[in-house]
Amino acid sequence: DSNAGILFFSTTTGTTGNDGNTIDNNNITTATANNPRVFIFSSGTSGIGKENSGNIISDNNIYDFGSYAISISDNSTAWNIIGNSFYETTTFVPISDIICIKISAGDNFNISNNFIGGNASDHSGTFTVSNSYTFYGIFLGVGISNASSVQNNTIKNIAYTSTAGSPWYGIYIASGDVNVGTTIGNTIGSTTETGPIISITNGTANATSYGIYNGSSGTVDMRKNKIGSITTISATSSHSFWGIYNGGTGTTTISNNTIGSLTTANSIQASSASTGNSQTVYGITCEGTGLNTISANTIANLTNGTTDHSGSVEGLYYHGSTTAGVISGNFIQGLKANSAEPNIYGIYIDGGTATYSNNIIGLGTGITNGNAIYGIKNASSSGTTNLYYNTVDIEGTVTTGTTGYTFALSDVGSTRNYRNNIFSNSRSGGTTGKHYAVSLSNTTNLTIDYNDYYAPNGVLGFLTSDRATLSEWQTATATATGQDTHSFNINPVFANAGGTSAVNYLPSASTLVAVTGTGITTDYAGTSRSASLPSMGAYEYTVTPNIQASTLVFSSVQVTQMTIGWTNGNGAKRAVFVKEANTGTATPIDNTTYTPNTIFGSGTEIPTGWFCVYNGTGTSVTVTGLTTETDYITQVFEYNGSAGTEKYYTATATDNPKSQITLMMAPALLSYSAS
DSSP: OTTTOSEEEOOOSSSSOSOSOEEESOEEOOSSSSOOSEEEEEOOOOSTTTSEESOEEESOEEESOSSEEEEEOTTEEOOEEESOEEEOSSOBOOSSOEEEEEEOSOSOOEEESOEEOSSSTTSOSOEEEEESSOEEEEEEEOOSSSOEEEESOEEOSEEEEEOSSSOEEEEEEEESOEEESSSSOOEEEOSSOOSOSEEEEOOSTTEEEEEEEEOOSSOEEEESOEEESEEEEOSSSOEEEEEEEEOOSSOEEEESOEEEOSSSTTSEEEOOOOTTSOOEEEEEEEOOSSOEEEESOEEEOEEEOOOOTTOEEEEEEEEOOSSOEEEESOEEEOOEESSSOSEEEEEEEEESOEEEESOEEEEOTTOOSOOOEEEEEEOOOSSEEEEESOEEEEOOEEOSSOOOOEEEEEEOOSEEEEESOEEEEOOEEOSSOOEEEEEESOOTTEEEESOEEEOTTSEEEESSSEEOSHHHHHHHHTTSTTTTTTOBOSOOOOSSTTOSSGGGGOOOOTTOBOOSOSSOOBOTTSOBOOSSSOBSSSSOOOOOOSSOOEEEEEESOOSSOEEEEEEOOSSSEEEEEEESSSSOOOOOOTTOOOOOOSBTTSSOEETTTEEEEEEESOSEEEEBSOOTTOEEEEEEEEEESSTTOOEEOOOOBTTBSEEEEOOOOOOOOOOOOOO
8 A cells, every 4th residue: 555654553443542652763764766655654543542642753764755754644643753854865756745744633743853854864965856746844734632742843955846836835734733833943944054955946937835834723833933044946937935824713823933034144035036927025924813923023134036026025914803913022124125126014914903012123224226115014904903112214225226115104004003113214315216204095093193203314204295394294194182292203313223133223312202001011122111101112211201390399498408399200210409599400411320418519510510419209308508598599300210321301390490598597696794
């Protein structure tokens, strides 16, 4: 039986299945040039306890298989497939789809520490195949009673040529509850090595290949996986690639994965010029209709070689359902194209209800062609889109010719809530086209405020027409009270704009105060957001208070001392300075710690003559060491930050500053005696 395998776990006539067997440390291969279709196969008996279960396949070299190396089929469950090497010593033509590990029934499988690829047991060389079929490294069609686990497997050193419409899948999840990389991530290709560790060649128009594909209706958790050094090849037709694709209807988590590389250029690329065909490179695509969570992923150095205008490079594409999705803490950087034709999208929102928060998107650096670039494009015609605390930075210069329009945010969506974001577009150049911080199609069902829009070489915004200044923009969006009233048009002052690390997009502009009430309590790095004065963008950092202390009151005024009280503003702390004068203002310096002393003249001085008498969280201080019948002026400054990182609010307020004169010393009583 060509389907039965060299090793066949079959049915039973007893009360238990073929259970508890171990296949360990073997070379499992073929003795002839005609490779068997299946090497290890299981198809058991239905009924409680009769399944083939608890078997172990470990530390074997499994090579030169015809189509399926391991196929676990009907009435089989709870197998452990651990530490095996799957490879092909010579180039061959299979007789059907190639599946190294296929699980098509049962649950509670453990697939870990296996290596798929190469042409030898030490994983060297290249697994080379030329055929008309599809490759699956690991295929799972499992159940939901107990989740199956896929951990620390490596798929690399493969050169695959096929005419199939979808020629290649690293890991394919057809059904069931599966944990993929939740303990130790799987590696498909490499995120550090150069050159295509996996090359996939196909001449069929509109071919599609995938790193990880999920179509399950169960609970699927994909974490810590690394996908990179992969090139799709086609002479002239398109060959698109997805790092992770989710089309499942269940609960899906995609978290802490690396797709591409922060250090290797063109880590994932569709190399075909694909003239006349649409070719796209996706980091993560989510079209799942269940509960979707996409968080803390890194997507970097994806490249599209197409010369066709319908192609694109998309870091994260989302089209969910009315079930609220969460897309947070993702870092998307270094998306490129080899021509000016493809559009480049950091995040493309195409439908569904979701909250996008704490995402960092850096695009445009090193791109001299005039590609249309979108940091975030919201094209959703359904559901609600919430954008909170995102940082978008578009950089680079178009050196020749025209440019497509570029946007930090482009919006044609439905119901939207945009608050606490940084939308920065510093891109320049191009004989036509413009560079926008923000573009809105309309203000219907829109809440928008507490954002920073920065476009020093372009236009701040577009809403029915160009809006060059913040005041013009605020007027255009003011269809309801408060729209963009608290927004800014300032340089966020990134640590290293256009850099390759997330921390390069940490701002230092201290006035970018956000608003509370969004439900987002931590930042990109997991730091708690301020409960009173959070900062705009993906990183929480120290911002300057924007409500000053006020209403200074002097009490217990005596000859050499007085008590000073005030009403606090919204800083975490405040510093109080006193000067011997009745007019003037002080100017504390940011990142400077002022040491107080309640004895006037003894605390740290702001030149000239302003001495710090208080530094803390309170509302009053008693100052001594004053001079009788003398004017003293007091000024209180709200600030945030710890020692050495203080951000002072230097504006004046009602009765701040304010002066007070000390009392006159009572005259001495003189006594005279008559002589």
